[in-house]
Amino acid sequence: MTGGSFGDFVARAAAAGELVVQPRMGVPGPEGMRAGLAAVRGAGVRAAGTITVDSFTRVGDHLAVHQALATGAELNGYPIAAHSPETTRSVLNGLHGADFPVQVRHGSACPQKIVAALLAAGLDATEGGPLSYCLPYSRVPVAESVRAWAESCLLLSDARERGARPHLESFGGCMMGQLCPPSLLVAISVLEGLFFRQHGVDSMSLSYAQQTDPDQDAEAMAALRTLAAEHLSDVDWHVVLYTYMGVFPRTPHGATALLQRSAELAVRTGAERLIVKTTAEAHRIPTVAENVAALVTAGAAAARAEPGGVVEDTGVLAEARALVDAVLDLAPDVGIALVRAVERGYLDVPYCLHQDNAGRTRAFVDGAGRLRWSRTGALPLPAGSAVPAPDPTADELLRSLTHVERAFDRG
Amino acid sequence: MELDAARPDAARLDIVVSGLASDAHTWNLVYLQLVLEEMGHRVTNLGACVPDGLLTSRCGQAAPDLVVLSSVNGHGFQDARRVIGPLRARLACTPVVVGGKLGVDGTGGHAEALLAAGFDAVFENADAIAAFRGYVERLAAGVRS
Numbered sequence: 380m381t382g383g384s385f386g387d388f389v390a391r392a393a394a395a396g397e398l399v400v401q402p403r404m405g406v407p408g409p410e411g412m413r414a415g416l417a418a419v420r421g422a423g424v425r426a427a428g429t430i431t432v433d434s435f436t437r438v439g440d441h442l443a444v445h446q447a448l449a450t451g452a453e454l455n456g457y458p459i460a461a462h463s464p465e466t467t468r469s470v471l472n473g474l475h476g477a478d479f480p481v482q483v484r485h486g487s488a489c490p491q492k493i494v495a496a497l498l499a500a501g502l503d504a505t506e507g508g509p510l511s512y513c514l515p516y517s518r519v520p521v522a523e524s525v526r527a528w529a530e531s532c533l534l535l536s537d538a539r540e541r542g543a544r545p546h547l548e549s550f551g552g553c554m555m556g557q558l559c560p561p562s563l564l565v566a567i568s569v570l571e572g573l574f575f576r577q578h579g580v581d582s583m584s585l586s587y588a589q590q591t592d593p594d595q596d597a598e599a600m601a602a603l604r605t606l607a608a609e610h611l612s613d614v615d616w617h618v619v620l621y622t623y624m625g626v627f628p629r630t631p632h633g634a635t636a637l638l639q640r641s642a643e644l645a646v647r648t649g650a651e652r653l654i655v656k657t658t659a660e661a662h663r664i665p666t667v668a669e670n671v672a673a674l675v676t677a678g679a680a681a682a683r684a685e686p687g688g689v690v691e692d693t694g695v696l697a698e699a700r701a702l703v704d705a706v707l708d709l710a711p712d713v714g715i716a717l718v719r720a721v722e723r724g725y726l727d728v729p730y731c732l733h734q735d736n737a738g739r740t741r742a743f744v745d746g747a748g749r750l751r752w753s754r755t756g757a758l759p760l761p762a763g764s765a766v767p768a769p770d771p772t773a774d775e776l777l778r779s780l781t782h783v784e785r786a787f788d789r790g
Numbered sequence: 791m792e793l794d795a796a797r798p799d800a801a802r803l804d805i806v807v808s809g810l811a812s813d814a815h816t817w818n819l820v821y822l823q824l825v826l827e828e829m830g831h832r833v834t835n836l837g838a839c840v841p842d843g844l845l846t847s848r849c850g851q852a853a854p855d856l857v858v859l860s861s862v863n864g865h866g867f868q869d870a871r872r873v874i875g876p877l878r879a880r881l882a883c884t885p886v887v888v889g890g891k892l893g894v895d896g897t898g899g900h901a902e903a904l905l906a907a908g909f910d911a912v913f914e915n916a917d918a919i920a921a922f923r924g925y926v927e928r929l930a931a932g933v934r935s
């Protein structure tokens with residue numbers, strides 16, 4: 380069973396003027412996972428399916444997975460490496476295909492077992508990256524993650540031999556979920572795309588997550604497309620937008636409005652795909668029904684939205700370009716360049732506790748609601764990129780983290 | 791005694807803040823560290839995805855006055871219940887507390903089982919931070935003074 384290519388499916392939708400919407404959804408048991416995929420497929424929108432992997436599998440604790448399965452304990456996703464390939468094939472059978480591709484989402488710095496399991500089950504689309512699934516997701520050294528992701532890219536690209544066109548998405552646009560300025564998100568997405576290409580992947584997507592200000596986000600999306608066009612002209616690529624990944628509105632009306640704004644942003648900026656969030660986000664793992672409702676809401680908002688409009692230049696492209704160029708100058712091999720860039724603080728993610736992250740940068744939400752640097756550490760950025768400010772107190776940090784939540788819950 | 795914001799040394803606690811083995815979230819840890827430092831305590835933050843063995847050995851070495859565990863990914867109940875035994879073997883009398891979103895369905899209700907398993911306090915309600923501040927204040931008032 381090869382299901383047609385993820386990249387082709389998205390390209391066909393884009394040619395038809397339709398945004399692909401996709402949930403974040405992982406159900407521990409095979410029956411529940413199959414029912415979830417069937418509900419997404421039948422939602423009446425142009426959707427891609429998702430299998431989200433549980434956190435024990437993500438960190439490689441396969442013993443804890445088996446204990447949870449044996450005792451019926453709760454898992455926060457589908458343990459794809461514990462279920463047999465036959466089981467996962469039976470989950471997908473008759474659902475997964477050229478008109479309904481399924482992507483495996485995992486958050487693992489060393490994903491070889493997960494990649495092997497998804498390939499064995501006949502799938503070939505997944506996501507992550509050597510930085511985006513290492514720094515915010517693990518305590519694995521960056522150099523080790525780079526090796527693991529190089530291996531994973533090779534495993535994936537080998538699937539071309541069976542007639543598939545494997546697809547890999549960079550999660551670089553979602554670093555830490557929040558409070559990471561747009562230029563760094565754009566730069567990491569592009570750099571991970573270059574890393575994937577170097578390791579044989581020729582169909583990919585680059586991500587960006589909705590932040591605190593729609594105009595700043597539109598500018599960042601344009602910068603992402605510009606740099607992707609410059610650096611990745613010889614591979615198939617598209618842009619995937621994520622509905623806000625930080626502290627989410629608690630009210631149904633606030634959560635719904637934020638989702639709608641993200642669908643509008645996707646259409647305005649020409650994103651081909653949108654990963655949605657549900658009204659349960661602030662509280663617990665969403666149900667399948669909540670996920671389907673979010674897809675329908677996003678699809679309807681996208682259908683009403685208009686592409687284009689003015690994008691102001693406040694320097695996001697110049698910053699992102701400076702970061703990408705400085706990192707690529709560190710070594711001809713992209714993986715080595717990434718390791719050196721983290722070592723030197725050329726890529727330094729605000730508030731990231733990972734032991735390899737330099738930890739000398741800070742960001743905040745300014746009075747106008749835009750995300751700004753307050754400290755840039757050793758980032759190779761143009762002068763004047765930061766608005767110096769003292770480090771926040773606990774209350775001030777929480778105020779930045781909940782800026783979006785409060786605005787939408789009030790609204 | 792000192793009346794300014796700085797705490798007298800005797801009431802300054804050495805605290806280990808840590809995520810649990812399967813949990814990658816860190817904003818909770820960053821926030822808890824700031825809260826405790828602003829209360830005048832010293833914090834060692836072990837970060838995310840801390841394997842059981844690393845957590846017990848680091849706590850054993852540090853011999854802290856308080857261990858604060860946090861998890862929000864939904865596996866907290868399982869991760870916490872598994873690690874408290876080995877932690878207790880190293881730190882028989884040190885207060886160990888846990889908080890966050892400990893299950894996947896948002897209903898809470900894990901306190902009883904975790905207290906029975908050996909935790910000193912569990913914070914998973916909406917007023918968790920206020921209750922936690924009170925707990926730490928009482929601990930600081932009673933420690934080494």
Ligand code: B12
Nearest residue numbers: 556627660663813814815816817860864889890894913922
């Ligand atoms: C940002 C975020 C992320 C970022 C995290 C980046 C990072 N390194 O920190 C990224 C994108 C990487 C991420 C990943 C995942 N996430 Co997440 N994430 C969030 C989100 C949107 C915000 C969390 C946040 O930053 N809060 C800000 C901090 C300051 O607050 P807090 O963590 O809520 O903690 C507060 C209280 O809980 C309490 N507290 C916490 N711990 C303790 C401890 C003590 C002692 C005390 C007193 C109090 C206390 O105090 C804090 C302040 O009030 C939440 C949903 C939301 N809230 O909107 C989901 C959420 C926490 N994530 C969730 C999940 C499941 C995951 C993933 C497993 C992916 C998935 N399946 O969806 C992975 C994690 C992988 C892993 N190995 O664990 C779920 C958890 C479900 C549940 N518990 O029922 C949530 C609720 C989303 C959802 N509805 O599905 N996530």
